[in-house]
Amino acid sequence: MMVVIILSAVLMLIFQCAVSDVVKDFDKCSNFFSDNQPPEIPGVLVDSKSADQNRYKFICQGAKDKYTFATFYDTESRIPVFSAYRYSGKGNFNRDQAKKPWSTEPQLDNNKQAADDDYKNNKLNVNRGHLFPVCHAKDLDTAKSTFTLTNAVPQKESFNGGSWAHMEGCTMGLMETNCRDNNDQVSAYVLTGAVPAKNPLPQDMLNKRVNIPSMMWTAFCCYNNEKQSWFSAAHWAKNVDEDVNQKMILTVSLKNLQDELKKTWGEGLKLFNKCDEKKSLMSSIWYFISRVTG
Template identity: 25%
Template sequence: MKKALFLISLFSLMLNAAPTACPQFYVDGEAPDIVNEKLVAQTKELCFEAFGVMHSGISKTPLWSAEYLTASAIDADVPRKDKFHEETLLPQSERAELKDYAKSGYDRGHMSPSADMPTESSQSESFSLANMVPQDHNHNTGIWSNIESATRYLAKKEGSLYVITGPIYKGTLKSIGNGVLVPTYIYKIIYSPKQQKAAVYFTNNEPGKAYHVISVKELEILSGISFFPKMSEEKKTQLLGLPEPKAMK
């Protein structure tokens, strides 16, 4: 199977809704708007089988990774096969390499999790470094793993969810390897079509069990990204009830 269906370069600093080649992963088919023009440079969209990525050649990580997560996809329960790989659809100068993570002290942290993937081919695609950020190991295997598990639990309960996961870079930044930036924060936006509400799990990329649930509006202010272009400002302040992060089936 072809590794990715589409690759789109964004050549301008347009602050309007960018066209997307993978509308199936977004509410109303509308991809997020990048409002902070500093984030637009060297962005490329990658559409995979079960998720879509907006990749930054500046951070050499995704700006976000988006999924339409269904109960049936989770029920597929595809056995995990760790096959991390470089994303050859990206220019070498803009992508992370396996050697960047070697002995870095950071995990290759999935944004769209492998456990969400409904097929072997989509799981393989989820191990692309275009879907990864340098993640604190204890964070990755602790609170973040529980957040991913809680998200799948909610998807089974609701039937389906739109999920957008990504990093935020603030303050004095660290990098690994050849300039792969380490996120300050990692977030997961969850939108329920059934309830027509959204909320965000928000965490520091560090050890510990701390997390916050914030509104989409709060995240937009922090990130410089408008995640749901068609959603009213009032709705962006409302909170979907999110389950407590813990290991769930």
């Protein structure tokens, strides 16, 4: 009897701490996309449907009784294509409070996703790189929900802790300053993703099975109540080793990022439904701001 009670308590605790669903589409968590529309990625995600339902999976990620972000997952590469979330200001917590053991997705087969053991004692200088980062979470529960390996890619350690981390902080400042809705509240739609390496050899993969992406990217789309218009900005960089303080990721226009991603996925790629390329803030202005805030 005591064993049953303990087991029930453990299961209840797990349920309260995290909730995620592998679903047929993003309808249940479409609020993380501008106009409730996910990106268009030719050959991958078309008309809100997976181009290959066996390979690409929709995941509504969450904590306790609510969804906190969405992930589109590639079970062949064993890394996410992207994670989508809303930025509404950083919550009052620190990273040590948010940190928890990394989890896998119980509704996916283990052989179709990365595992914590894949990262242990690797000699490829990579660690777990968040797509939805802890520093962009609005509260502690949301921050803890990001520690799922379906929200992470093998990222070069120096890149993850160097220019990419710096960029995440700069982007946070840009959104705080420039993304204000009609109630003057911070609000932005964010997409962060990775481009898988093309036809990697087993020795170039993490634990000979997890794709190490060649490039990482992020973009946000938001309304600026002062200018009464929608704006966007983006960043992208190669996933390579870097020297400390020797690299800065430039802030670029949405068009620049989409043109770069089209080299992999082709014409027809569109990240945001609300923000079009013509409404991107001038990249030179954003770059100047990012240098000052850095």
